[in-house]
Amino acid sequence: MSNIQLAFTINRSHIDDSGAELSRRQQQYSLGVNDRMTVLDALEVIRRDQDTSLMYRHSCHHGSCGTCGMLINGERKLACLTQATKLETEMIELQPLRNMKVIGDLAVDPSPLFPDFPKGAAYIRRSEVNRDGRKPFELDHWERFEDCIECGLCVSSCPVTESFMGPAALAAHNREIINRRERRGELLGEVNVPRGAWPCTRALNCSRACPTGVYPAKHIAELRKKIEQDGLTPAAEPGEKRAQ
Amino acid sequence: MSKHHVVVIGGGGTGGAIIHDLRLRGIEATLVERGELTSGTTGRHHGQLHCGARYAVKDRAIARECMEETYILKRIARESLEANYGLFVALNDEDEEHVPIFIQSCVESGIPTKEVPVKHALEMEPNLNPDIRRAIMVPDGTIDAWRLPLQFFASARHNGAGIHTFTPVTGFRSSGKAITGVQVYDLKTRREFTIAADLVINATGAWAGQVTKMADVEIPITPGPGTMVAVRKRLANMVISHLHPAGDGDIIVPQRGLSIIGTTQYRTDDPDDIAVPEEDISEMYRCADMLIPTFSSQKYHAAWIAARPLAGAASTADDARNLSRDFNVVDHGEIDGREGLVSVIGGKATVLRAMAEQTVDAACVKLGITECCTTAETALLPHRAYST
């Protein structure tokens, strides 16, 4: 397997006791990488061999935990699923996700993502594999985790600037309505507010950024349709109409 | 409420379960982790909820403990589990010979097994190799390797625990030979400080030896790395295991829309010095195809490696393979004359709660605290509560 030398330009910063970001600057590292290595693999080697103070978030290394989102050459990606040589640039620029608070270097605080998720939402749904086939009699159905890994790439890519629940929380509302029909009225009420399903301008950045195929924009459109179907009065004009 | 303060080093599943347990017993506790939570071995494991069947032939006690912990996790952390069972399949004559001892060992370990006709097995899992000879169902499942520990951290945090990420321990504070605290460096603020402790618990898994070295004591721990490869399609609902004496690449764990084959076993001195050997990938594909023939034709998703924290000393990979999956609580006061430091080594992600219970029991004896463990009966908060 070939080994090529790449330059990594990484945003460095740290915070003071109040959490304010200090000293944003860029630092360059050079590293030999092979075709298999992901940007996360490269960061691990850089931190081990060149700079033990480098901060980034990671856990699963296979696109399941949602911690390693960052801007890679300006695009929102999971570092663990991005093969470094496939980027086809000799210099790879790494920056923390936008729309989120930086706690140091490439690490952000993900907490703004969560307050608008529906309370008590299921994390597990019916599996799509062998859906209606044989199953053990003890099980109601085969099950699996929901696709959303709460990585925040959709939220970070969203161009809406007004107060907005954001794509991840809205997608979770629609998924919960699909999983538990009895919550439909309650959850449609939660999203039929000015900062709910309405500010979306259908830029579709979220659906393009999502690494697990949740397609949040589709869920937002479905929520609007359900609000209409149930005869509720829209709490605001759709964002794309206002933008025209 | 006791006045003692315990510092836990290491924010993997074990550290998470320990700090939760400490807080439930009313003990002041602070945890420090050098990076993000579960950025060591825990986040990267294979994701199998082990009911113990894999270990039953070799070690009934470990198997029994896995089964008990599986029942407990289903009660306290249901949302971090895909509880679809596991299927052990025999592929050849040799495997078939192994079936009776496998079933008997499971029964003796309290693990319910159910043999299903091959035809039924194929109806349940249509992607399975159609040439399987026998199929036995056991209560295995899938763990979300990130969310399960996060449920412990969330509960601990809401219960008043201090949790500091990006804060590596750089040394110990002592008074004479007794440990009185830890020296840490906060990467976020780039400041060094010390945290005083009546007791320090070292829960740094494969890094445990590096940490005890800072206190000038040695601990028998062997980091044992293993590779996993994921493809981008869910090919089964159950965890599919090769029914044979355990070997490489003999388990496929489904998770979300992925199927993950693992694993291999090496040994290393430094758990940070691990990289997937390229030859592991074709070998994992070959092994996976024996269980699910279409595995290797799916889209490649990721390959990664993690280091097991094997309790015991081993100088070769074969020696490491033979180390038990059991865990030990080591009191460095008793063994090395270094009071104030306890290490927990070995174990598995499935038994994180049991590891914590025994470690905190030992801590309580040292501190003269009589509170009992209640983690088995306490439902955990959702993982999202960690950030809200």
Ligand SMILES: Cc1cc2nc3c(=O)[nH]c(=O)nc-3n(C[C@H](O)[C@H](O)[C@H](O)COP(=O)(O)OP(=O)(O)OC[C@H]3O[C@@H](n4cnc5c(N)ncnc54)[C@H](O)[C@@H]3O)c2cc1C
């Ligand atoms: C390939 C593989 C597959 C596995 N599959 C499974 C499975 O399917 N099911 C299962 O139940 N188990 C599985 N295991 C076992 C399981 O992953 C581990 O037993 C478990 O995750 C160990 O957790 P831990 O908290 O003890 O260690 P870790 O998760 O490694 O936690 C230790 C923490 O200490 C931190 N640390 C290190 N040094 C310092 C320092 N100086 N200061 C502060 N923090 C520090 C590290 O960053 C790390 O986060 C697998 C293991 C491997 C390697």
Ligand code: SF4
């Ligand atoms: S919807 Fe997709 S992009 Fe948004 S948080 Fe979930 S997984 Fe990430």
Ligand code: FES
């Ligand atoms: S490390 Fe888990 S998604 Fe990248």
